Amino acid sequence: MIVVTGGSGVLGRGVVERLLDHVPADGIAVSVRDVDAAADLAARGVRVRRGDFAEPATLDAAFEGADQVLVVSVDALGDEARAWHRAAIEAAVAAGARRVLYTSHQGARPDPLFAAAPDHAAAEDVLAATGVPWTSLANGFYAETVPMLLGDAASTGELRLPADGPVAWTTRADLAAATARLLVAGAPDGRTAALTGPEALDMDAVAEIAGEVTGRPIRRVVVEDAEYRSTLVGNGVPGHAADMLVGMFAASRRGDFAPADPTLAGLVGRPATSLREFLGAALSPAR
Incomplete structure (x- = not known):
């Protein structure tokens, strides 16, 4: 089963919509803070579970039975973002996921010139230390x-x-389609090539x-x-x-x-x- 976090957000929901073109609904679960926000997905057969990175205890049930977990990075910065990403990644590993994917950024790097860059780099360090196969999606800057x-x-x-x-401005819709393709067809180990427009x-x-x-x-x-x-x-x-x-x-x-x-174009065909x-x-x- 594929578990997508942030399933009621723009990118997470986009990934789920693309997955539904290729995967039976009951093979997909979404982890969301507010299950009512994903009621329409539940009506289509997607498993909707409450999971909040700020409440790590909720993630055990949210990730139960996962073969793959897509951790969609949070809309936060600094220590808060790093703690939440770590909690989600560690919970995915504890749930037995055979691969953890994370929505990183083309500009991820340790220095803080762009505030989100070191948070993404820190999440990649956590992934690398898990001992399970992982993929960091080097997403281009959102065209939005x-x-x-x-x-x-x-x-x-x-x-x-x-x-x-x-x-290299990149649309969320393209990134969602590329991410779904990687979840279905198999993702590479480590950091991907830049996924850009x-x-x-x-x-x-x-x-x-x-x-x-x-x-x-x-x-x-x-x-x-x-x-x-x-x-x-x-x-x-x-x-x-x-x-x-x-x-x-x-x-x-x-x-x-x-x-x-050109990697993203190759993934979306x-x-x-x-x-x-x-x-x-x-x-x-x-x-």
């Missing part, structure tokens, strides 16, 4: 981040962001694409990191979240989120979704 970065650029005509480097683009290119999609030309304006952070905080963004965004740009300048890699395609669906000329 781009509309947030664009903000009101279509109306102002300016995209004011710090200096950046190329990012088809090209790495800097924000100059993003501004050009967004302008073409919306029909409103957008000029890219480079601002200092400190100015960007101040603007974010002034708009109500918490300081820690502003720091994470500033760090994202610094890490991109270092090349942490590039280059693009078609070209990976381009940022232009994604923005064409996410944005409208009215914006």
